[in-house]
Amino acid sequence: MGGSGHGAGCGMAEVVVFVLALVAGTGCSLTSKVLLDMESEGMDGVVKKFEKPLFQTLGMFVGMCAALIIHALVLTFKIPFPGYKHKKSVSKRKGYAAVGEVGEPEEEETPSIPIWMYFLLLIPSLFDLCATALCMLGLLHVEVSIYQMLRGSAIIFVAILKHFVLKDKLRDFMWVGVGWNVVSIILVGMTAMFSGGGGEGDDGKDPVKGVCLILAGAFVQSLQYAFEEKVMSMEISAPPLLLIGMEGFWGTVVCIFVLYPICYALPGADVGGTMENPYDTIAMMQNSAELRQMFLFYFLSIFFYNALAVLVTFMLNSVWHAILDNFRPITVWGTDLFIFYFVTTSFGEKWTVWSWVQLGGMVVLFYGTAIYNAPHAGSLKLDGGLLSCFCKFDYSDLEDEDEESQPLVPVNDAAAAPYQSPYQSPFMTPNTLAKRRAAEKEGKVFSKVSRGGSFA
Template sequence: MGGASNDSSSSTTRCGVFELSIFVAAIVSGTACSICSKTMMELHGVGIDGTMELFTKPIFQTFGMFVGMMFGLIMHWAVLVLKIPFPGYEHTSALDNDQRPGYNTTSTNYGAIQSEKDQLLASQASTASTSNATPVWMYFFLIIPSIFDLGATALCMMGLRYLDVSIYQLLRGSGIIFVALMKQHVLGDRLFFFQWLGVFWNVVSVILVGATAILNSNDDVDLDPNDAFWGVALVMAGAFVQALQFVFEEKVMSMEDAAAPPLLLIGMEGFWGTLLCLVVVYPLAYYFPGEDHGSYEDPFNTYEMFMNSNTIQWSFVIYFFTIFAYNLFAVLVTFMLNSIWHAILDNFRPITVWLTDLMIFYVITETGDFGEPWTKFSVVQLLGMFVLLYGTAIYNAPNAGSLKLEGQWYSFGFNLRGEYEEIELEIHEEELNREWEERQQNFKARRTSSLAERSPHTSIHTQALRGFASPKI
């Protein structure tokens, strides 16, 4: 697919068992990442002046995130060189030279007999594989999503300083609002009315959760309501910038002539983000006035505190691996499904984050220094979470686990059965087209050589991956 599609099917991608497992892995790693990020901000270490202070270092955590993402480059080259099966990568075989640009084909087993025709086809396939490699300009082009990621992460980390991690995570769920707006008005991907209803309920949930943060700060003498307000504003701004990243990533991974594989996307975002942190962000943070020994964030003080605390070091190691795992699985969610599903992922994480944070406060720690307590305003936050899930379930129809508004009591008078039937018809037609294309490919494969016997057996994951690039946007 080369451009934005105006059909609605691209907005509603089916989720199978494999895609669901990736989605769950993203939730687990994302929960661990959020908890670890907030925990690091609550740790203490000895700074450059010899006194104990809080390790509230949002720029350092942003930098650590990008360093962790660079590990994707190592995995990318390992997958290419060792021909490891991985979503988004299809490795060229000797007799399969009918490929989409930007992708290779999963290797297939052939008979032991090799002919001159086989060798000629192998040479042609090798040439085609070389021409279909990721172009050099794409490596530089990927600086754009890394800038989005840098801005979004820095804004969210700044906001996290003033908010509980569960509220922070709930507010990040507002990303689905911005993604939906951009998919329709920027990418030209038409959304149904029931999807806009889902977006509306997400707006309501953001209002409830933001109100919870401000009410909690008003009730606690140790908290400043202005800090809570700015925390909410910063996280919302970060969610908007991250929505730009999600939509851009979807576009990049589904380009016809130069699609970027997921691991390359992650690794190059990490590379450019690390470079930008070192040469742009950290110098600005050092010279910009603030509370960290005269700077907004002093890298020398950060280094001193890091080296003086084993707890901070181990927390960073855990954060390093969880942030890479989350970014890997989250990008795979965007690749296998679409950018809306990436935003939906961020809407499900608040449940696991909040439950984990409550468990840390009441079960794991005895002093109550970590985790999050239940307050009298937590009921409002809980209501916001239910509204968030309700809106997400409406938006995700007619996929499994969604809510169809067909006149039931929870539909509030809406009956949108016609829209669901239209989507289901489009999905059915896509399945028929996919089956026809597979039969055509098998027919071509059987005619490739009279001496070599092609095995029709490939993994179900590979079969599923062959259609990933077409219906996204």
């Protein structure tokens, strides 16, 4: 099929963008772990590992801030980009059409983004900040492949929040998917704990602590998803690059002016008896060119993954965005093994007897997620067969339209359906989809405030 974008098909352009996004996403996780294992001389003259999780969190948000520059360029030079609609002729219309805007006559002016929207984006940014910091602390104690898989536990917490807090009741088959994801987390957690000896090792790593921190981060991430879905009925939403950039902006501000002073004042194991000393971080960066280069790779991988993930969702659909995230544990683990066995044993990860358990956990994770995401393309319906473990559920009451049957269309196309946001949550349930479609049929806007994403 031709690759015309807007969910129309999977051509060469779509394949290239998907692969590039996968490479960038893999780079985010790997460079993050490599940074933690690199060594440099600090302000105290001691050569040590660059274990600075708060600095990495700050770097992630600064990388996301770069989206604001691209956002400004898109508007100024009217560059075609997913989620933006530029005026084609001189009229009352100015700027761009916000993501999710229903088609309007050419002469009507597109509403601009209100000031309160910029401040509202502080809330998901704080969730993202807390989740990323917890996961970075956990990454200090476990391998990057385990870290990547454990972050998939967010879907478990999302399901619980959606069902009991948002009152968006999950179908029975979705609970089956959640159950399999719980099994996968248990298997991966066992791998982390038993392969690491079950307690704190001589190198100061405590796998149990690492698993708990990453799961806590996944829970906070689920609160972010729940918040986003709660505000999905808002009539005004922001363009994707602005979403990414503003989340990065607020995260940067909070890191510099709130978290760093707190971490510098609290007692800890860093230089000067602090939790994390920014002056020691600067000294270590200045004393190692390799460290600066790796941080640059980390910064660029974050930015490009955010931008390319938007393109994946826009050119294909949000299901493919979810598939992209599910592929990352495979590429991260595979690359980590390749580095250890074919590049250098100083970094990477070796295969152990417990790796077989981890592999089983990965397969179960994919299986559970495929069940949960039904009936979309790429999912698995439980039809009573062997692959369904002889479980059978009735899907007949669900609309058989997945997102591939609903192409994204320009706002001002006379025959167009309402424009759909390229930021649709991979955790969107059939109930949420039904609400969105009902709103669109009534001519209302059904959009969402969505995250640029934490992809460290």
